[in-house]
Amino acid sequence: QKEVEQDPGPLSVPEGAIVSLNCTYSNSAFQYFMWYRQYSRKGPELLMYTYSSGNKEDGRFTAQVDKSSKYISLFIRDSQPSDSATYLCAMSEDSSASKIIFGSGTRLSIRP
């Protein structure tokens, strides 16, 4: 079993829809949770960063962490075609970037 599981998709939704992306994990010691967005043939860029449990909102994006269920989510409201990308969840036990474990990514397509 992988430490971090992420549905690879592809996920296709119409423009304006609410998108929910999810990851599950097995290591209860994870405390730092991240979402990266990666456009085709580009490097990933950090979207959201959360420490421990709870919600974090940034514009149209909301990240949720449920440590009791070992489950994290990224919600995208009013989705736009420019949101079409692969979304990678990532998590770490401590604040060292060398310890980050990445999910395999979910490919998202927003239809105009």
Added chain:
Amino acid sequence: DGGITQSPKYLFRKEGQNVTLSCEQNLNHDAMYWYRQDPGQGLRLIYYSQIVNDFQKGDIAEGYSVSREKKESFPLTVTSAQKNPTAFYLCASSTGQMNTEAFFGQGTRLTVV
């Protein structure tokens, strides 16, 4: 503009040859990393360096080598010992000071022909 520059963007290598991927950053970051990305798999850490003249093996270091002679530069050599080198290689950097955020370059796609 500050950032991380990887070159070349595409690279072709014959079997049995070593090849070096370049990574340069002007973010004044202490820590630098090399990841490999394969279809259907998450990013896997090859090597990382927290400080100049020091580096550590990641999860999949076999068949790779690195050097960190300058703060700005962290080249990765894919040796002939790497059994399956065709992949997308990503370089990243971070401040290294209690900061998990990693900034990524645009990647190098290596193909063995």
